[in-house]
Amino acid sequence: MNTRAGFTTRWGFYLAAVGSALGLGNLWRFPYVVGENGGGAFLLMYVVATVLIGLPLLCAELILGKTTRQSAVGALEVLTAQGRSKSSLVWFGKFSIVASVLLLSYYTVVCGWVLHFCMQYFVGVFIDGPVQGADIYLNLMTSGWLQLGLTSVHLILCAAVVAKGVERGLERWVGIIMPIFVIFLLYLIFESTQLSGTTEAIRFLFYPDFSKIDFGSAIKAIGHVLFTLSLGFGAMIVFGSYMKSTMNVPEAAIRVVALDTVISLCVGMLIFPIVFSGGIRPDTGPTILFETIPMLLSKVGLNDLFGLVFFLCAYLAGLGASIGLMEASVSVLVDRKKVARSKSGIIIGLIAFSLCVVPAFSSNLLRSVQFSGMNLLHTFDNVLINWILPVIAIGISLAVGYRVKLKNLRSDFIWDERQTTMRLFGNWVFALRWIVPTLITIALSIEMFGILSRLL
Numbered sequence: 001m002n003t004r005a006g007f008t009t010r011w012g013f014y015l016a017a018v019g020s021a022l023g024l025g026n027l028w029r030f031p032y033v034v035g036e037n038g039g040g041a042f043l044l045m046y047v048v049a050t051v052l053i054g055l056p057l058l059c060a061e062l063i064l065g066k067t068t069r070q071s072a073v074g075a076l077e078v079l080t081a082q083g084r085s086k087s088s089l090v091w092f093g094k095f096s097i098v099a100s101v102l103l104l105s106y107y108t109v110v111c112g113w114v115l116h117f118c119m120q121y122f123v124g125v126f127i128d129g130p131v132q133g134a135d136i137y138l139n140l141m142t143s144g145w146l147q148l149g150l151t152s153v154h155l156i157l158c159a160a161v162v163a164k165g166v167e168r169g170l171e172r173w174v175g176i177i178m179p180i181f182v183i184f185l186l187y188l189i190f191e192s193t194q195l196s197g198t199t200e201a202i203r204f205l206f207y208p209d210f211s212k213i214d215f216g217s218a219i220k221a222i223g224h225v226l227f228t229l230s231l232g233f234g235a236m237i238v239f240g241s242y243m244k245s246t247m248n249v250p251e252a253a254i255r256v257v258a259l260d261t262v263i264s265l266c267v268g269m270l271i272f273p274i275v276f277s278g279g280i281r282p283d284t285g286p287t288i289l290f291e292t293i294p295m296l297l298s299k300v301g302l303n304d305l306f307g308l309v310f311f312l313c314a315y316l317a318g319l320g321a322s323i324g325l326m327e328a329s330v331s332v333l334v335d336r337k338k339v340a341r342s343k344s345g346i347i348i349g350l351i352a353f354s355l356c357v358v359p360a361f362s363s364n365l366l367r368s369v370q371f372s373g374m375n376l377l378h379t380f381d382n383v384l385i386n387w388i389l390p391v392i393a394i395g396i397s398l399a400v401g402y403r404v405k406l407k408n409l410r411s412d413f414i415w416d417e418r419q420t421t422m423r424l425f426g427n428w429v430f431a432l433r434w435i436v437p438t439l440i441t442i443a444l445s446i447e448m449f450g451i452l453s454r455l456l
């Protein structure tokens with residue numbers, strides 16, 4: 001079982017795990033959900049959910065992969081049934097594969113938008129002269145075919161990288177763009193915080209005004225934590241399965257979570273000063289990133305080259321995440337069904353392509369199809385992240401918390417004899433058995449209560 005191709009270095013693991021965690025979740029989704037849910041109070045719930053739910057679950061997924069050396073379905077099978085009858089919890093493994101294909105279907109559409117901004121800024125900088133950000137955005141939203149075309153280009157790129165294999169595909173370039181992007185982001189934050197909306201933005205983000213949240217906010221905070229840490233998709237199980245056996249799981253998990261959270265907060269500090277100084281509504285929804293960045297560039301008089309670099313880095317981050325997402329389902333086909341890697345890449349790519357037609361046309365041809373004010377892309381996002389993912393997360397935490405022979409996992413948690421380290425393991429098990437399922441169940445019930453009370 002241990003013949004599986006592993007990451008050759010610790011770096012390899014970090015690059016892949018961080019590469020999958022950082023993505024449009026931080027750049028595109030974080031500002032949009034924080035904006036929609038009223039800012040500070042939501043952010044507080046998000047941070048609490050990160051520590052109480054995200055961290056224990058990330059450890060659980062990594063450990064599942066690391067000890068079984070299998071991808072999602074196999075890992076749950078090995079650890080839960082321990083060779084005996086199949087556990088129904090294995091279904092959660094299968095569910096997570098469905099989730100990753102579903103996510104791929106609209107995540108790639110958003111990657112297509114980013115790609116379009118990249119190309120427009122490229123043309124602006126090198127050929128055509130100054131870019132009108134608002135026009136790019138409007139043209140894009142009104143043309144479904146353009147979105148479909150961009151999405152196809154993106155999917156083909158992903159499938160090509162995944163078909164080549166994880167080590168060659170992932171390790172190389174994440175490490176190169178990440179530091180560049182972080183420095184660039186810090187510079188843009190510096191520019192953005194010179195705008196007049198900064199004080200209001202800080203108040204919006206960091207003052208927890210609980211009157212602004214509603215029945216759905218708690219589950220949205222939890223859903224976003226799962227999404228941004230790539231939990232519930234089987235992806236982290238796969239990355240865990242490539243981890244070197246000498247690596248310590250909680251330490252790795254804490255680093256990934258900390259980096260992801262800090263980057264999201266930075267993006268918040270970039271976007272919201274622009275929102276408040278430009279008269280954009282904070283609850284604009286999934287397009288907020290695409291409206292604010294061009295506005296920042298034109299307001300502070302930055303060269304379009306900055307737009308090009310920003311969207312290029314964003315695109316690469318989205319590409320890294322899409323590749324990780326595809327990898328999650330491809331590795332199941334490879335491990336379980338013995339389908340060749342290249343063929344699996346093509347199969348998953350085609351399924352995602354057939355599904356992406358719906359979100360690609362959601363802002364134009366299918367614009368009139370709305371569910372409680374959300375178009376189809378928004379609805380896909382809402383259903384997957386605020387309903388399906390939390391249920392998968394409960395399944396995984398119960399599977400690991402109750403069905404796994406935990407003795408075998410202790411050594412992954414205890415790397416020295418200090419009291420805190422020894423206690424960590426017990427706390428983790430408690431979190432998986434009680435905290436994670438209870439909090440998610442409460443949040444789901446509150447949301448359901450909210451929906452019922454609206455209907456009645």
Ligand code: TRP
Binds near residue numbers: 320322
């Ligand atoms: N976490 C990614 C982001 O923030 C998105 C994502 C969710 C993902 N699940 C994944 C990426 C699985 C790779 C694999 O954008």
